[in-house]
Amino acid sequence: MREVWTTSRIRAAEDVVLARTQSGALMRRAAFAVSVRAARMLRERTGRVTGRHVVLLVGAGNNGGDALWAGAFLRRRGVGVTAVLLAPDKAHPEGLSALRRAGGRVVLAQDVGDVPAEADLVIDGIVGLAARGGLRPDAAALVERATAPILAVDLPSGVDPDTGAVTGPAVTAAATVTFGAYKPLHVLHPAASHCGDVHLIDIGLRPELGEPDTRVLDPDDVATRLPLPRPADDKYTQGVVGIAAGGSTYPGAAVLTTSGAVLTKSGMVRYAGSAADVVRARWPEVIATGSLSDAGRVQAWVTGPGLGTASGARETVREVLAAGVPVIADADAVNLLAAHPDLWDAREPGTPLVLTPHEREFARLAGDVGHDRVAAVTAAAKRYNAVVLLKGHSTVIADPKGHVFVHYTGRAWPATAGSGDVLSGIIGALLAAGIAPLYAAACAAWLHDSAATIAASGAPVPASLIAEAIPAAIRGLRVSA
Ligand SMILES: NC(=O)C1=CN([C@@H]2O[C@H](COP(=O)(O)OP(=O)(O)OC[C@H]3O[C@@H](n4cnc5c(N)ncnc54)[C@H](O)[C@@H]3O)[C@@H](O)[C@H]2O)[C@@H](O)CC1
Numbered sequence: 275m276r277e278v279w280t281t282s283r284i285r286a287a288e289d290v291v292l293a294r295t296q297s298g299a300l301m302r303r304a305a306f307a308v309s310v311r312a313a314r315m316l317r318e319r320t321g322r323v324t325g326r327h328v329v330l331l332v333g334a335g336n337n338g339g340d341a342l343w344a345g346a347f348l349r350r351r352g353v354g355v356t357a358v359l360l361a362p363d364k365a366h367p368e369g370l371s372a373l374r375r376a377g378g379r380v381v382l383a384q385d386v387g388d389v390p391a392e393a394d395l396v397i398d399g400i401v402g403l404a405a406r407g408g409l410r411p412d413a414a415a416l417v418e419r420a421t422a423p424i425l426a427v428d429l430p431s432g433v434d435p436d437t438g439a440v441t442g443p444a445v446t447a448a449a450t451v452t453f454g455a456y457k458p459l460h461v462l463h464p465a466a467s468h469c470g471d472v473h474l475i476d477i478g479l480r481p482e483l484g485e486p487d488t489r490v491l492d493p494d495d496v497a498t499r500l501p502l503p504r505p506a507d508d509k510y511t512q513g514v515v516g517i518a519a520g521g522s523t524y525p526g527a528a529v530l531t532t533s534g535a536v537l538t539k540s541g542m543v544r545y546a547g548s549a550a551d552v553v554r555a556r557w558p559e560v561i562a563t564g565s566l567s568d569a570g571r572v573q574a575w576v577t578g579p580g581l582g583t584a585s586g587a588r589e590t591v592r593e594v595l596a597a598g599v600p601v602i603a604d605a606d607a608v609n610l611l612a613a614h615p616d617l618w619d620a621r622e623p624g625t626p627l628v629l630t631p632h633e634r635e636f637a638r639l640a641g642d643v644g645h646d647r648v649a650a651v652t653a654a655a656k657r658y659n660a661v662v663l664l665k666g667h668s669t670v671i672a673d674p675k676g677h678v679f680v681h682y683t684g685r686a687w688p689a690t691a692g693s694g695d696v697l698s699g700i701i702g703a704l705l706a707a708g709i710a711p712l713y714a715a716a717c718a719a720w721l722h723d724s725a726a727t728i729a730a731s732g733a734p735v736p737a738s739l740i741a742e743a744i745p746a747a748i749r750g751l752r753v754s755a
């Protein structure tokens with residue numbers, strides 16, 4: 275499990291560690307790690323380290339200090355180093371003298387205008403944890419014209435550390451070396467796509483950090499939670515999933531949602547709705563009926579995809595919410611809940627609910643997402659006493675207690691019609707298997723994305739093939755776990 279802390283929590287932990295360490299030791303440790311990564315990048319990209327040239331972009335604070343110290347360490351390995359100072363009066367004094375002592379060259383941004391042409395690598399020490407807004411014009415001009423790959427110190431400058439928002443010019447790094455802990459920007463779109471490979475360096479903060487603000491599931495976390503049939507299981511004991519989705523207008527949504535459920539878990543899937551014939555034709559093993567009243571008992575309901583918003587759909591959502599079992603409400607179910615607040619009254623108190631809106635559905639339900647996706651989703655989860663999964667390039671999942679998962683891969687294969695229906699079916703299967711709603715949603719996001727990647731294999735892929743790749747995604751997890 276990857277753990278993520280907000281910058282204020284990281285700063286608080288840093289203060290504790292700084293108070294008991296020798297002045298400057300933490301920075302030198304961080305900077306040394308930057309120099310090691312820089313040397314490795316030079317070797318990988320140019321074949322050697324000695325004799326190569328690194329340019330440091332140095333801002334007004336400790337982030338620039340890290341870059342200057344990293345430059346001093348690189349000098350000891352025979353690397354030519356030029357520091358370009360963006361705020362000469364505020365450049366980290368000890369870092370600056372260390373670089374000068376080591377034989378580094380120091381120039382002013384206003385004098386050079388461009389990153390020196392001999393650069394094999396650029397180190398971005400413009401701004402770190404204190405970053406606010408995009409790059410200022412002088413830094414933006416330098417970064418825009420740099421042709422060498424960029425190694426970011428702590429984070430790519432210009433992105434917002436806590437929200438991952440990119441509201442102006444920003445560095446796009448080939449790699450980022452970060453210290454102590456991952457910060458939200460490393461896992462939140464769009465900032466995460468500016469980081470390149472992120473390398474976390476231990477500087478002794480973990481014991482002071484406490485519970486993380488956000489978590490990211492690893493394959494092993496998903497593998498240990500996915501339900502597999504045990505020797506004593508029969509088709510009922512593994513949890514029966516009910517699908518109340520699709521209809522005569524959107525029978526495909528019924529099929530895709532059912533596919534997600536059927537392929538995620540053994541046991542039984544029931545379907546209730548007017549697409550029963552189409553579902554039965556695709557999945558003969560599904561017990562398909564025309565109405566909810568005939569559906570029989572289930573351990574979780576999936577509702578919403580392709581349901582429409584007419585009065586029949588509203589009744590379906592009402593009945594499902596009143597069934598007393600966990601519910602995943604997607605698409606039209608979210609729209610109906612937003613448009614008819616009385617529907618909330620149907621909900622059996624205390625039964626788990628997972629809401630899976632995309633941004634427009636989220637806006638109908640809880641207002642504009644804004645720049646701070648984690649804050650918006652956490653507030654909605656509290657307000658509706660539900661797990662809320664906000665789809666997007668980074669999927670954010672929160673529960674009412676403030677636990678947050680983020681799923682980010684930088685790939686966009688799942689962005690295709692019907693893909694959300696498949697995700698709903700996966701979540702329903704995991705809920706029916708008894709997995710806690712937060713984990714059901716987070717594991718489903720992971721599995722869905724993995725299935726999409728496998729199905730795509732480098733080319734665009736439709737939702738039905740994403741569903742078909744779910745078994746391969748599960749097998750892959752079992753092999754790697
Ligand atoms: N506290 C510590 O002991 C350690 C800090 N470390 C480094 O220190 C960094 C934080 O340093 P600071 O708190 O000095 O702050 P920064 O170096 O992040 O920022 C310096 C100044 O830049 C200005 N600024 C804000 N947004 C800007 C923008 N978009 N463009 C240009 N300038 C902007 C602000 O006025 C800020 O005071 C971390 O990111 C990390 O790199 C590491 O050395 C590890 C140890």
Ligand SMILES: [K+]
Binds near residue numbers: 337399400401428
């Ligand atoms: K930086």
